[in-house]
Amino acid sequence: MDFSDLSQQRYSARAYKPDPIEDEKLQRVLEAARLAPTAANRQPFQLIVIHAAGRQDELKRLYHREWFLQAPLIIGICTLPAAAWVRRDGKNYADVDATIAMDHLILAATDLGLGTCWVAAFDPAAAREVLQLPDGVEPVAFTPLGYPKDQLRPKERKPLAELVRYEHW
Numbered sequence: 536m537d538f539s540d541l542s543q544q545r546y547s548a549r550a551y552k553p554d555p556i557e558d559e560k561l562q563r564v565l566e567a568a569r570l571a572p573t574a575a576n577r578q579p580f581q582l583i584v585i586h587a588a589g590r591q592d593e594l595k596r597l598y599h600r601e602w603f604l605q606a607p608l609i610i611g612i613c614t615l616p617a618a619a620w621v622r623r624d625g626k627n628y629a630d631v632d633a634t635i636a637m638d639h640l641i642l643a644a645t646d647l648g649l650g651t652c653w654v655a656a657f658d659p660a661a662a663r664e665v666l667q668l669p670d671g672v673e674p675v676a677f678t679p680l681g682y683p684k685d686q687l688r689p690k691e692r693k694p695l696a697e698l699v700r701y702e703h704w
């Protein structure tokens with residue numbers, strides 16, 4: 536898929552088939568995240584690959600939606616803020632770095648015919664407990680990773696005129 540098709544085709548899948556994901560495809564999406572740029576190349580993130588099978592009761596504590604638990608895998612991304620680049624005014628870029636890495640993963644998944652959905656509305660305390668995250672590791676987002684059972688919907692987006700301001704040269 537070329538990039539414009541890829542950005543059109545990616546959507547938030549909220550229904551998944553239980554079919555397993557080929558290990559080669561999993562490795563390719565993880566590799567796409569690994570190649571993402573990060574501020575000062577600090578790479579202050581960790582990905583967690585979670586097998587959902589048999590863990591539904593625990594995992595629904597993170598995010599209680601049926602579709603969240605339908606895919607065979609859930610991928611979580613965490614930051615390590617202490618390892619991230621910090622701008623002179625104190626702004627820590629860990630969340631930005633993790634977001635770029637997750638978006639690489641999500642676009643690579645789309646390219647391979649896999650569905651994803653960003654999930655930020657999870658319970659962070661439950662995530663810490665269920666995934667046994669140590670101090671200093673902050674969960675940022677999750678996505679199911681699986682073959683989608685639903686379909687691309689028309690995108691609702693603001694017009695470019697509302698999103699872009701052209702500076703006068």
Ligand SMILES: Cc1cc2nc3c(=O)[nH]c(=O)nc-3n(C[C@H](O)[C@H](O)[C@H](O)COP(=O)(O)O)c2cc1C
Nearest residue numbers: 545546547548549652653654655656657676688690
């Ligand atoms: C940072 C972020 C967090 C999101 N969190 C959630 C979420 O917790 N639950 C959910 O159902 N969708 C979530 N979404 C998906 C958005 O609702 C979705 O991307 C948006 O409505 C556009 O639809 P599309 O992804 O199908 O193009 C999130 C998206 C982003 C980028």
